Amino acid sequence: AQSVTQLDSHVSVSEGTPVLLRCNYSSSYSPSLFWYVQHPNKGLQLLLKYTSAATLVKGINGFEAEFKKSETSFHLTKPSAHMSDAAEYFCVVTLGGGTSYGKLTFGQGTILTVHP
Amino acid sequence: DAGVIQSPRHEVTEMGQEVTLRCKPISGHDYLFWYRQTMMRGLELLIYFNNNVPIDDSGMPEDRFSAKMPNASFSTLKIQPSEPRDSAVYFCASSRAGLNQPQHFGDGTRLSIL
Numbered sequence: 001a002q003s004v005t006q007l008d009s010h011v012s013v014s015e016g017t018p019v020l021l022r023c024n025y026s027s028s029y030s031p032s033l034f035w036y037v038q039h040p041n042k043g044l045q046l047l048l049k050y051t052s053a054a055t056l057v058k059g060i061n062g063f064e065a066e067f068k069k070s071e072t073s074f075h076l077t078k079p080s081a082h083m084s085d086a087a088e089y090f091c092v093v094t095l096g097g098g099t100s101y102g103k104l105t106f107g108q109g110t111i112l113t114v115h116p
Numbered sequence: 117d118a119g120v121i122q123s124p125r126h127e128v129t130e131m132g133q134e135v136t137l138r139c140k141p142i143s144g145h146d147y148l149f150w151y152r153q154t155m156m157r158g159l160e161l162l163i164y165f166n167n168n169v170p171i172d173d174s175g176m177p178e179d180r181f182s183a184k185m186p187n188a189s190f191s192t193l194k195i196q197p198s199e200p201r202d203s204a205v206y207f208c209a210s211s212r213a214g215l216n217q218p219q220h221f222g223d224g225t226r227l228s229i230l
Contacts, residue, residue: 032216043120043207043221051216090159094216104219106159 002027004093006107014115019078021110023091032094033074035065039087086114120222122208128228134196137225139208140189149219150183150193151207198229
């Protein structure tokens with residue numbers, strides 16, 4: 001079985017300050033992990049993915065995430081928040097174990113608010 | 117590159133009516149997924165196709181829902197008859213084959229059943 005838990009339902013930061021969105025996962029197999037972002041009235045957009053290569057993954061728009069197996073975490077960070085980063089963020093884990101595609105398990109989402 | 121294209125973007129109709137949602141996946145993608153998003157339940161996978169064949173429809177809520185994929189570039193999700201509790205945002209996504217391939221989402225259809 002696999003699951004993913006986003007530890008904060010809402011995060012609020014000031015523009016120019018760091019962003020940290022926390023995610024813990026459980027998986028019976030070596031997981032593939034993704035972060036997606038959803039802006040209002042839009043679909044989910046892939047920010048970055050981890051697929052057992054480098055543990056520090058760089059994504060679009062200055063975001064990055066670090067895979068820590070010992071902590072079963074995949075937290076998303078950005079050094080300096082921008083107003084356009086305000087959105088909902090989803091941590092996602094795929095089902096492993098011989099399937100031919102990644103059936104996604106979604107976290108509950110974290111709404112990021114950025115104040116001027 | 118064109119992304120996943122969904123139509124219509126918004127649909128408002130009265131309960132009991134038939135609703136058809138449409139999706140054009142990214143060319144070359146082998147998998148197509150239909151999701152439903154609500155505040156209460158978040159994102160739910162309804163059904164997915166591999167090479168136009170339905171593989172898993174266990175997420176389809178009931179027999180009023182049906183989905184087809186007549187060819188590699190088109191899929192429909194139909195609700196007949198529609199009910200107010202079907203109101204949600206419906207997303208289509210597609211991906212290449214492979215465990216690590218990300219899914220690419222359309223912008224969704226916001227469905228309101230009155």
